[in-house]
Amino acid sequence: MRMITILAAGTALAMATAANAQSPSPQQAPSRPPAAAPQAPSAAPTIQTVNVVDIDELPAATQSQVNEIVAKRGEDELGKLRDTIEAAPTIRSALEAKGLTSRNVIIAQMNPDGALTLVTRKTG
Numbered sequence: 038m039r040m041i042t043i044l045a046a047g048t049a050l051a052m053a054t055a056a057n058a059q060s061p062s063p064q065q066a067p068s069r070p071p072a073a074a075p076q077a078p079s080a081a082p083t084i085q086t087v088n089v090v091d092i093d094e095l096p097a098a099t100q101s102q103v104n105e106i107v108a109k110r111g112e113d114e115l116g117k118l119r120d121t122i123e124a125a126p127t128i129r130s131a132l133e134a135k136g137l138t139s140r141n142v143i144i145a146q147m148n149p150d151g152a153l154t155l156v157t158r159k160t161g
């Protein structure tokens with residue numbers, strides 16, 4: 038009889054330990070608050086200035102970087118860029134002031150402060 042009591046107590050102890058291990062412990066909750074959700078990017082900055090730069094005016098290392106980007110980009114993407122330029126009178130007039138058109142633009146970069154830089158290449 039003693040053996041059955043010890044066996045029953047041991048089994049009960051083992052079951053209690055297993056059940057306790059499976060239940061979540063409030064002490065293991067994270068002590069720091071969850072990270073804030075990332076904010077959605079703000080709207081594109083408004084164009085404040087337009088800088089038109091010929092690729093030949095750039096340093097050799099920068100020219101190489103621009104040429105790599107241009108080589109990876111498709112004609113469809115370049116066409117969209119040029120259509121966007123044609124639809125924006127401010128950008129188009131900055132190009133015309135230098136005797137250029139959207140067909141000369143090979144890449145554009147917009148800075149957060151509103152400075153748009155157009156890199157151009159003279160054709161023929």
